[in-house]
Amino acid sequence: MTRKPIMAGNWKMNVDHIEATGLVEKLHYTLVDKEWDPKKSDAVLCVPFTDLRTVKTLIDGDRLHFGLGAQNVSQHDNGAYTGEISTAMLSKLGVQYVIVGHSERREYYGETDEIINAKAKKVLAAGMTPIICVGEGLDIRKAGEHVEYTLNQVRGTLADLSAEQVAGLVIAYEPVWAIGTGEVATPDDAQEVCGAIRREVAALYDEPTAESVRIQYGGSVKSGNVAQIMSQPDIDGALVGGASLQPDEFAAIVRFYQL
Ligand SMILES: O=C[C@H](O)COP(=O)(O)O
Incomplete structure (x- = not known):
């Protein structure tokens, strides 16, 4: 089984919708210049909610080979949740990927594995692909408990998902101490x-599911270190x-x- 590499850009709370046009166009022309082959890697842009419509229009209008992603979503379907955005709103805009459980959401907005699991289920139910984030902080790493800690998050965030659902999603391992540092x-x-x-994943489901799920690394990835990171099996x-x-x-x- 060969898994297609997936590179997702998380713009975080940067770039307004006017600036987004320039950034997406520059990225596109750079990739065209360098003869990127979209069959060899997926490129996904996870942009602020306010940029989604603009970026989608560019992707459709210029037939750009970028996937469109959001950075968060509500675990509720609709109703009195001021300031929240639903999966239905995102899928209607043509969003394909949604980051759930980024460590910044866990740390600043109190998102737990249960909430992230609920969000992942909603994203899947709406026909989109969750990018589920896991990873340990520095104290856990120093204590040598990073593997068990992260696997606990994996078990919690994948709870009650089917093998078929897990096979198609993306798990991002981001050690918190490596983010933006x-x-x-x-x-x-x-x-x-x-x-x-x-x-x-093999133990929770089966080998084919484990062979199919795509696992990303995140944390200070740059052009200078990406090749070495990607050489890992x-x-x-x-x-x-x-x-x-x-x-x-x-x-x-x-x-x-x-x-
Ligand atoms: O979502 C992306 C990660 O938080 C990594 O951020 P960074 O590449 O700025 O370290």
């Missing part, structure tokens, strides 16, 4: 946990923050196989 996990560190996640892509705001950098990450 310039401190990248070594390829071996990243592989240790990504390999453990795949074995856990259980790493199928990257969830990229800061470097996804720079068209040259993100284009190089998407074309990691040519570096």
